[in-house]
Amino acid sequence: xxxxxxxxxERNAELFALKALDFEDLxxxxxRHAGSSLGLSAVRALLPRKYAEARSxxxxxxxMIAIARQGLAPSTAGLFDPRTALSHARKVNRPLSxxxxxxxxxxxxxxxxxxxxxxxxxxxxPALHALGVQLPDPRPLxxxxxxxxxxxxxxxxxxxxxxxxxxxxxxxxxxxxxxxLRLILARSEVRTILSDPNPMRRSGRSVLAVKAxxxxxxxxxxxxxxxxxxxxxxxxREIVLAGNRIAEIEADSRRELERVLLELLRxxxxxxxxxxxxxxxxxELELALVAARWAAESGGRIPLLPGxxxxxxxxxxxxxxxxxxxxxxxxxxxxxxxxxxxRLGGEFDVLIxxxxxxxxxxxxxxxxxxxxxCTRMGLPFPCAQGSTAPLYDGIVADIGDEQxxxxxxxxxxxxxxxxxxxxxxxxxxxxxLLDELGSGTDPDEGAALSxxxxxxFLKRRSHTLVSTHxxxxxxxxxxxxxxxxxCVAFDAQTLAPQYQVQIGTPxxxxxxxxxxxxxxxxxxxxxxxxxxxxxxxxLAQLMKDMSHARKQxxxxxxxxxxxxxxxxQAREEVEQKKRxxxxxxxxxxxxxxxxxxxxxxxxxxxxxxxxxxLEQMPADKRGELSEVLRALEAELSxxxxxxxxxxxxxxxxxxxxxxxxxxxxxVPVLKVDAADREVxxxxxxxxxxxxxDEISAWEGR
Numbered sequence: 135x136x137x138x139x140x141x142x143x144e145r146n147a148e149l150f151a152l153k154a155l156d157f158e159d160l161x162x163x164x165x166r167h168a169g170s171s172l173g174l175s176a177v178r179a180l181l182p183r184k185y186a187e188a189r190s191x192x193x194x195x196x197x198m199i200a201i202a203r204q205g206l207a208p209s210t211a212g213l214f215d216p217r218t219a220l221s222h223a224r225k226v227n228r229p230l231s232x233x234x235x236x237x238x239x240x241x242x243x244x245x246x247x248x249x250x251x252x253x254x255x256x257x258x259x260p261a262l263h264a265l266g267v268q269l270p271d272p273r274p275l276x277x278x279x280x281x282x283x284x285x286x287x288x289x290x291x292x293x294x295x296x297x298x299x300x301x302x303x304x305x306x307x308x309x310x311x312x313x314x315l316r317l318i319l320a321r322s323e324v325r326t327i328l329s330d331p332n333p334m335r336r337s338g339r340s341v342l343a344v345k346a347x348x349x350x351x352x353x354x355x356x357x358x359x360x361x362x363x364x365x366x367x368x369x370x371r372e373i374v375l376a377g378n379r380i381a382e383i384e385a386d387s388r389r390e391l392e393r394v395l396l397e398l399l400r401x402x403x404x405x406x407x408x409x410x411x412x413x414x415x416x417x418e419l420e421l422a423l424v425a426a427r428w429a430a431e432s433g434g435r436i437p438l439l440p441g442x443x444x445x446x447x448x449x450x451x452x453x454x455x456x457x458x459x460x461x462x463x464x465x466x467x468x469x470x471x472x473x474x475x476x477r478l479g480g481e482f483d484v485l486i487x488x489x490x491x492x493x494x495x496x497x498x499x500x501x502x503x504x505x506x507x508c509t510r511m512g513l514p515f516p517c518a519q520g521s522t523a524p525l526y527d528g529i530v531a532d533i534g535d536e537q538x539x540x541x542x543x544x545x546x547x548x549x550x551x552x553x554x555x556x557x558x559x560x561x562x563x564x565x566x567l568l569d570e571l572g573s574g575t576d577p578d579e580g581a582a583l584s585x586x587x588x589x590x591f592l593k594r595r596s597h598t599l600v601s602t603h604x605x606x607x608x609x610x611x612x613x614x615x616x617x618x619x620x621c622v623a624f625d626a627q628t629l630a631p632q633y634q635v636q637i638g639t640p641x642x643x644x645x646x647x648x649x650x651x652x653x654x655x656x657x658x659x660x661x662x663x664x665x666x667x668x669x670x671x672x673l674a675q676l677m678k679d680m681s682h683a684r685k686q687x688x689x690x691x692x693x694x695x696x697x698x699x700x701x702x703q704a705r706e707e708v709e710q711k712k713r714x715x716x717x718x719x720x721x722x723x724x725x726x727x728x729x730x731x732x733x734x735x736x737x738x739x740x741x742x743x744x745x746x747x748l749e750q751m752p753a754d755k756r757g758e759l760s761e762v763l764r765a766l767e768a769e770l771s772x773x774x775x776x777x778x779x780x781x782x783x784x785x786x787x788x789x790x791x792x793x794x795x796x797x798x799x800x801v802p803v804l805k806v807d808a809a810d811r812e813v814x815x816x817x818x819x820x821x822x823x824x825x826x827d828e829i830s831a832w833e834g835r
Contacts (some may be wrong), residue, residue, distance in 0.1 A: 150510065151531035151567075155503040156458065164513075167427040170213035172241075173415060182420065182510040184742045189439070191512020193261035194418065196427035196436040201259065204428040207241055208251045212244030216409050224403055229395030235279075235287035238565055241278035245412050248419060250552030250800065254791060259496070260478070262422065269415050270408045272523055277819075282398045293394050300387045301683060307380050310342050311373045318342070318352075326696040327351055329365040337383070339377050341367040373690060427512050432460045434514030437505070439525040446522040448479020448738050449502070449565075449597060453518035456501045457508075460516050471519075472633040474498055476599070479524065482618040484705045486607055488640050493622035494633035496533060499738035502599055503529055506565050527563040531555030532571075546574030557590060566591055573603065581606040592616055597783065608640035626656045734767050741766055782831040785811060792829040 161177060168174040183191060186297065201207055211360070214237045223230055230238065252266025282293045291298040315333045318324055320341075325331065327348035335339050338355040344352055346359070347365050354370040370379060416715070428434060433455075438445035453473035462468040476498060478485055487495050500695065508515045509523035532552040560566060571587070572580030581604045588610060591598045600607070611617040619640040622633070746765050786792070790803040797817060804821065805814040811826040 140340060147519055147721070149528045150507055151529045151533075152502065152507065154531040154533045154567075154746065155500055155507060155529070157504065157507055158425075160504065160508075163777060164428060164715050167424045169210040169420065169423060170215075171217040172213045172417055173210065175215045175217075175413075176417035177422050177424060179417075180511055182507060182771070183512060184348050185527075187512050187523055188512055190261060190264070191418070191502070191507065192436050192439070194265060194422040194719050195429075195512055195514060197255075197259040197262050198422035198426040199429050199436065199661055200427075201262075202423075202430065206402075207426060208248055208419075210248075210423065212231070212240035212243065212247075213416060213420065214238075214241050215413055215417075216241055217413050220402060223399055225398075227310055229399045230402075232287035234281050236285070239276070239279055239283065239285050239287070241412075242279060246417060247271035248416060250731035250791060250802070252419070253789075255711065262419070267412075267506055270411050272412060273816075275405060275412075278401065279398070282394060287396055289391055294390055297387065297390045297394060300390060304380055304383045304387065307376050307383070314373050314376075314600060315340060315342070315370070318372065324527065329360075332756075333738050334367060334834055338381065338725055339369050341369045344368050347747075366777065377501060388751060403650045404719060406702055421512065429463065429514040432514075432516045434516045435519065435521070436514050437509055437517065437521040437575070439509075440521075440522060440524055444520065445521070446480060448522070449477060449506075449524055450480075450515055450520065450522040451476045451502060451505055452521045453523065454501055454505060455516040456497060457504060457516060459497075474635050475529075475636065475637075476502055476635055477480060478502075479597045482616050484592055484600065484611070484617040486611055486613070486617065486640070487599070487601045487604075487622060487635060488603070488608060494635070495622050496569050496614070497633065499531075499533055499569055499601060499636050500789060503533075512542060516680050519706075524563070524565075526565045526597075528559060530560055530566045530568075530596075532556065532566060533567060533569040546580075549574060553587060557587070560591060560594050560596045562595040564594075564596045566596045568598065570598045570609065571600050571602045571604070578603060578606075581605055585610055588617070589614075594681045672727075675830075707750060734827070737766075779831075783826055794828065794833065795830055796825065797826060 138164060163182065164177045164180075168177050198207065216238055219230055219234045219238070225336055249266055249269045249272060252262055252269070255266070256263040281290070283289050289297065291301050313335075319328075319331065320335075324342075327345050328343055329345055329391055330343040336342055339355075339357055341357055342352065343360075343365050344367075346364050349356065349366045349368060352368050354368045354372075355374060356366050356368055358367040359365065360367075401419050406741045409515070426432075429436075434457075440447065452475055454476070455471040455473050459468060463471050472494075474494070474497075476485070487498060492646060505515050505517070505523060506520075506529055510525055515521070515523075530553075532549055549570075556564075556566065565626070568587075572584035574580070575583075582606060584600075584602065588598065588600065588607075608619055612617040618637060620635050620637045622638055623636055656713060741763055743757075748760060786803060786806045788803055788805060791800055792803060792813065792815065793800050794815070794817070799817060801815045801817050803813050803815055807813070807823075812823050813826070813829060814821060814823055815829075
């Protein structure tokens with residue numbers, strides 16, 4: 135299938151008819167599964183992707199769904215979208231607020247953690263691992279920010295020599311004031327005139343709470359009064375000069391603080407591309423998590439793509455449920471959702487669905503449309519195994535009968551305008567959804583125009599799903615080998631729609647049956663039936679015979695497909711059991727290896743203790759015991775080296791991650807010194823050398 139979307143820059147919502155398919159309502163459901171402001175931004179910006187991007191997003195979603203089912207999905211705690219804060223700061227030329235700095239530090243710490251998580255998934259989740267490869271290294275960014283502010287967003291003393299000096303002076307003066315106040319409070323004549331024995335702060339100054347009637351007994355400046363007027367807050371004369379100096383220092387500190395934060399902002403804006411790239415890539419990770427959470431809630435799955443093993447030719451929806459109806463059921467407003475099966479693009483490119491109103495024709499069109507949209511966005515969909523979705527480059531959707539009042543267009547004109555615009559860009563990679571084709575005008579003219587339009591879509595090999603009430607269009611499928619009829623099931627006894635699409639047979643509007651059931655005069659109904667004369671009785675009988683044959687063929691096909699799916703499911707279950715057995719075997723080996731390593735590590739510590747005790751023994755008695763300890767150490771060094779352990783050590787390189795049991799931390803490798811059997815690692819802000827015997831490939835229990 136050609137993917138014109140890759141060859142043109144226009145990828146807007148109109149290209150995929152998102153409004154007609156009610157995608158914004160589905161977006162609101164997806165937003166509920168976002169775990170951070172970054173995830174929320176990613177969901178709100180979600181649009182159909184380019185072909186290669188869609189395939190990658192689908193692969194990431196599939197991997198995350200599998201990871202989430204095992205309870206191993208990563209936490210997004212700390213993530214937020216820094217792009218908004220940086221854009222605003224650039225616009226107003228003001229530093230980030232303390233809250234924004236706290237969020238930024240949390241974002242960079244989360245980015246570092248998630249970067250390590252993604253890079254560790256090379257074997258089991260290659261698509262997610264590829265996402266991690268695209269991440270800029272967040273460590274230099276985090277270290278630079280934390281060199282200026284702490285994790286609470288406060289500027290460090292070490293951020294500037296001038297700031298350190300000013301804060302030191304302020305602290306010393308504050309101590310002097312505190313000391314002077316204690317001396318004043320120690321006077322017995324002062325304690326008797328205080329409303330409160332503790333120093334207080336008013337207007338940024340240190341004060342004493344003095345009873346108003348005794349205010350003159352403590353010389354100084356009155357800064358405030360209590361609401362009752364019975365207490366005044368006096369800054370004693372002895373500390374006024376020191377208080378003035380502190381106020382000057384605080385003003386200088388604020389200016390220096392502003393300068394430091396502006397300098398940090400200028401650096402951030404210089405690194406804005408890295409911050410934005412981190413946000414974009416981690417936003418993709420969040421979208422995969424949103425997909426996994428929504429799949430778990432809705433029973434969604436990632437469909438197959440044409441060419442995948444077991445995929446159908448063209449579009450195949452098996453037991454598909456409209457996502458918004460699934461949400462209605464989740465909220466308890468709907469008892470059940472009837473799944474539908476639809477295929478398109480295999481033996482036929484045009485499917486004409488007929489049947490009574492409220493039978494589910496429009497619902498079927500919208501379900502197919504959202505299925506195509508979700509696939510192009512990299513999202514799962516509520517459907518059964520074996521469902522296949524082509525990556526369409528656009529959707530032409532004429533759904534609903536709303537009128538365009540501003541253009542003075544009638545219902546028919548409105549339909550025709552949308553179809554004309556869709557026809558202009560329809561091609562082999564386009565999905566066409568036409569609701570109530572030919573309605574709103576003379577039935578004969580509507581039928582003739584509809585047939586001409588369907589012939590054009592057939593000529594272009596566009597996958598076209600049509601609903602209609604025009605009886606003549608049922609004949610269209612009998613005259614064109616790449617067209618097929620379908621109907622929506624309807625219970626003539628209860629007048630209840632069954633919301634199922636049955637391929638291979640045209641439907642009836644059921645108007646006369648409905649009229650009789652609703653109590654219309656029987657004579658009128660019978661008169662209408664007598665007037666319902668076919669212009670070509672032989673053609674009517676032929677259509678009936680062909681419909682019966684096609685219905686039988688469709689039934690046989692469905693049964694064969696069901697057997698094929700059951701066989702595939704059985705095969706998959708066997709494969710899953712084999713994988714589970716292999717994983718269990720591998721886990722047991724890992725546990726055994728880890729147990730050996732733990733025991734060897736403890737034994738090596740005992741050898742080291744033996745060496746320390748050896749130093750306390752007489753020199754003439756050390757020789758033999760020293761040889762024993764050396765031989766024991768050599769034996770222990772080799773005892774933990776299984777093939778897996780040796781492969782782990784041989785594969786160590788800069789950028790690898792190892793686990794340090796002593797510190798219970800997973801850390802990156804900076805350098806490997808094979809000769810000395812050591813690695814240089816980064817443990818937090820500290821770089822250290824660690825022996826091969828002190829590292830592990832597996833985290834402790």
